[in-house]
Amino acid sequence: xxxxxxxxxxxxxxxxxxxxxxxxxxxxxxxxxxxxxxxxxxxxxxxxxxxxxxxxxxxxxxxxxxxxxxxxxxxxxxxxxxxxxxxxxxxxxxxxxxxxxxxxxxxxxxxxxxxxxxxxxxxxxxxxxxxxxxxxxxxxxxxxxxxxxxxxxxxxxxxxxxxxxxxxxxxxxxxxxxxxxxxxxxxxxxxxxxxxxxxxxxxxxxxxxxxxxxxxxxxxxxxxxxxxxxxxxxxxxxxxxxxxxxxxxxxxxxxxxxxxxxxxxxxxxxxxxxxxxxxxxxxxxxxxxxxxxxxx
Numbered sequence: 001x002x003x004x005x006x007x008x009x010x011x012x013x014x015x016x017x018x019x020x021x022x023x024x025x026x027x028x029x030x031x032x033x034x035x036x037x038x039x040x041x042x043x044x045x046x047x048x049x050x051x052x053x054x055x056x057x058x059x060x061x062x063x064x065x066x067x068x069x070x071x072x073x074x075x076x077x078x079x080x081x082x083x084x085x086x087x088x089x090x091x092x093x094x095x096x097x098x099x100x101x102x103x104x105x106x107x108x109x110x111x112x113x114x115x116x117x118x119x120x121x122x123x124x125x126x127x128x129x130x131x132x133x134x135x136x137x138x139x140x141x142x143x144x145x146x147x148x149x150x151x152x153x154x155x156x157x158x159x160x161x162x163x164x165x166x167x168x169x170x171x172x173x174x175x176x177x178x179x180x181x182x183x184x185x186x187x188x189x190x191x192x193x194x195x196x197x198x199x200x201x202x203x204x205x206x207x208x209x210x211x212x213x214x215x216x217x218x219x220x221x222x223x224x225x226x227x228x229x230x231x232x233x234x235x236x237x238x239x240x241x242x243x244x245x246x247x248x249x250x251x252x253x254x255x256x257x258x259x260x261x262x263x264x265x266x267x268x269x270x271x272x273x274x275x276x277x278x279x280x281x282x283x284x285x286x287x288x289x290x291x292x293x294x295x296x
Contacts, residue, residue, distance in 0.1 A: 012242030014112050014235055014275045016131075020141060021088065022103040024076040029108070029133065029141045031231060033261055036089045036096065040102055041082075051153045055100060058087070062190050065089065066154070067098040073149050074128055092147055092260040093281050095154075099146070108135070115143065115233040119207070127160035129181050131233045138238055148185045149279070164197055164285050168292065178220070179204050180211035180228040180240060181258075186281075193284045208235030212243060215250060223253070224295055227287070229264070230259040238273050245274035251292055254294045 018029035019038070027266045044067060046055035067087065071078060079085050081101040087098040115131035131143040177199060181187050187204050194202055205211040207226065212235060214220050226244065228237035237257055244250045254276045259266070262280040270278045277290045 014239035020105045023071045030273045034090045173200040176201040176224045178223045182232040185244045207232040208240035225254045242273040
């Protein structure tokens, strides 16, 4: 996977590469940037009192990694051919997690513009799905909200008011903030924690395209700072940042990328498109401190 990442897309193209995998009768995709490697299942150590969707832990090159049964997490049946099963080793929110899937096929390059918002008909997985891709061969690919799946299983990985500990007490009520975040769960968590930190003027959009339309509207003239996720349907955070920084009326707008994908390679992409800061989820305290620094 590391070699593959070396030839990934230029920054801000609004494209992504996804690894296609299968669970029972369903086809799913995961951003290649989240994937460290794909391996055959290893010997498991079961843990007492663990979440029912956690199969156990594996040891991989001296790292202990939890294994999530993704079929169980999304309500699909068990594998019919365990010989084809794979573990997709991912890194999200500074944490490594293995997703147990039933088969891995290939890599596809798609534009975020091709990714549709999930509906009630998304195979019953609307709450766990961030987007739907209809491939040219008529196959439908679901992009799952992997962060939400992990949050549901490992509550300690969530954003919470506890992460605001030690934060300087100050008036943040007048700061007008626009937040582009596609996950409904994370929008609610961001709203609750930022309000607890003292912010009152919070505006949310579900994707980068809506955020761009907001910023270029009359209402957008009052925004002090933009906070954006990276992975979003219609327009991703890198492309949104690039457009803001290339626009003569918005180029001075501070942009913070707040994402579970802040690794070395991705950090460089954020620098290229002009992000003023990049912070890894779920470090909400660091996000507030950075807002304080930028908006003195």
